Amino acid sequence: MANSASGEAVLERALRLLDAVKTAPSPSVAELVAAAGLPRTTGYRLVRSLRELGLLEVSADGAVCVGRRVWELAQQAPISRTLRTAALPFMQDVNSVVQQSTQLSVLAPEGVLIVERLSRHGAVVNPAEVADTMPADRTSMGHVLLAFAAPAALKAWRHQQSPDPLTEDSRLQRELAEVRARGHSMLKGLINEESAGLSVPVLDQRRTAVAALTVVVPRDSPDLLQSLAALQTASRGISRVLQEK
Incomplete structure (x- = not known):
């Protein structure tokens, strides 16, 4: 799995975004990326990938929330x-x-x-x-x-x-x-x-x-x-x- 310049794996950075959704109420994409402590370009790219996978959703007013697929996976735990x-x-x-x-x-x-x-x-x-x-x-x-x-x-x-x-x-x-x-x-x-x-x-x-x-x-x-x-x-x-x- 590819790593960032800091040695952090993509999965670890994606998890930081998901964790940030939990702590920041209805953040915008920019607020979410900042809360996760990620570079802007990297963060936006990961948010886009997570949306495509159904792990994040963005509402009409720009607020980010956890996607339905996360809930579906959680039900199998x-x-x-x-x-x-x-x-x-x-x-x-x-x-x-x-x-x-x-x-x-x-x-x-x-x-x-x-x-x-x-x-x-x-x-x-x-x-x-x-x-x-x-x-x-x-x-x-x-x-x-x-x-x-x-x-x-x-x-x-x-x-x-x-x-x-x-x-x-x-x-x-x-x-x-x-x-x-x-x-x-x-x-x-x-x-x-x-x-x-x-x-x-x-x-x-x-x-x-x-x-x-x-x-x-x-x-x-x-x-x-x-x-x-x-x-x-x-x-x-x-x-x-x-x-x-």
């Missing part, structure tokens, strides 16, 4: 075909009971990756979006994923943090120990002052977290126990389906 497919019916059940946002997430080196999200009209503010990454040490879903993480996943996450929260923050260490003991996490007002995140792990046969199942509810909701029961029932159901696959 194991995380969509297995975890998301198994979880979705149970998430819909939780959503109908709690009447607030319900989401599924996994632990990634960068943080907590949102795999699926269901909401309701009038639900409390929830900034999480599918494919977003949120901080693991500041979210209830992150706490259950860290508390029940497989050693390799935990090591990869810690490697990306600077400084390492698990050595720097004794409060986080205590909280994760409590999460392991009680089997769920609830954090109020950290991401949004008006909301609380309530999360349980989806466990495999080794009692390791495959994912986190979360509801985002009003901070002073009187229905937290009901929400927790719905999450726990759904989590067991997802685990059972995954083990049968």
Whole structure:
């Protein structure tokens, strides 16, 4: 594969453009190329190639967005075909009971990756979006994923943090120990002052977290126990389906 003068492969430069779409809201081609840190001629040529492949699209007003082909490819990833497919019916059940946002997430080196999200009209503010990454040490879903993480996943996450929260923050260490003991996490007002995140792990046969199942509810909701029961029932159901696959 051809390299640039800096030694960077074409694929790496194309990936920088796709990553820049994620961080720059509705950029123009010029803004996208600048955000990716590419030379103008190189960037425009790559954008044209990515458009021809269906990986980028440009709207009538000149805004660049991810192309439909990226979404089509993403649907074939194991995380969509297995975890998301198994979880979705149970998430819909939780959503109908709690009447607030319900989401599924996994632990990634960068943080907590949102795999699926269901909401309701009038639900409390929830900034999480599918494919977003949120901080693991500041979210209830992150706490259950860290508390029940497989050693390799935990090591990869810690490697990306600077400084390492698990050595720097004794409060986080205590909280994760409590999460392991009680089997769920609830954090109020950290991401949004008006909301609380309530999360349980989806466990495999080794009692390791495959994912986190979360509801985002009003901070002073009187229905937290009901929400927790719905999450726990759904989590067991997802685990059972995954083990049968």
